[in-house]
Amino acid sequence: MTRYLSPTDAERPRVRPDSEVDLSVFDGQRERAGAIVARYPEPRSALLPLLHLVQYVEGHVSRAGVAFCADVLDITPAEVSAVATFYTMYKREPVGEHLVSVCTNTLCAALGGDDIYAAVRERLGGIGHEQTAGEPGTPGSLTIEHAECLAACDLAPVLTVNYEFFDRQTVDSALEIIGKLQAGEKPHPTRGAPLTDFRRIELLLAGFFDDPEVGGAAANAGPSADEATLAGARLAEERGWTAPPMPDGGPDRPTEAPDLPGGAS
Ligand code: FES
The missing domain is CATH 3.40.30.10 (Glutaredoxin)
Incomplete structure (x- = not known):
């Protein structure tokens, strides 16, 4: 019986970004791209935020954007496209304001x-x-x-x-x-x-929370929960309700409940 094995990274054919793709639109983004890659132990783990950086620049994931990610991460354009076409947050056509x-x-x-x-x-x-x-x-x-x-x-x-x-x-x-x-x-x-x-939010999603382009961290703060969402947590707090223990003891859990907005805990 023939067995088909996945190629190792060393065996996988490397299809580099072709020379027809002009990456110059990303010339000003190399520093940001490097900062994204530096957050991760493996460069390829940086692909998701890097795709958001691409959308910040072009408003969608263009062919050049795919080639840019492949170039920065030393992976193939096909590997970038496989990810970019899987998630709905990555757009194939330019997005409006x-x-x-x-x-x-x-x-x-x-x-x-x-x-x-x-x-x-x-x-x-x-x-x-x-x-x-x-x-x-x-x-x-x-x-x-x-x-x-x-x-x-x-x-x-x-x-x-x-x-x-x-x-x-x-x-x-x-x-x-x-x-x-x-x-x-x-x-x-x-x-x-x-x-x-849309584009500034893409820069935020790329992880640049303090970037002057998005107005800094303070400009992007706001309440994330509504009273209706917190009502159950408040009721449980008032009545001393807690979740039942896991049958087998479960994984280690924090002994203190996290702080909730508005003073509930
Ligand atoms: S069904 Fe609309 S937010 Fe859940």
């Missing part, structure tokens, strides 16, 4: 998320998933997507703009947000930091 994600998963859909997504699409001329109204990157241009659960079901229906939350939305409130974004305004999210734009 803002990325609007409408949750259409079960709970949000049942509470109006589907209606919100349909209304937003209609307001933007009938564009569809991961399509953009306006010239990508120009002021007021918006890319929309329907998203899987955004982990805010207790505040459904929700949408995010550049991953900042707008909770308990209605069709009217969502369209008001869209109108303001198109007009160049930055409506304040229900939670989280003030809005900037």
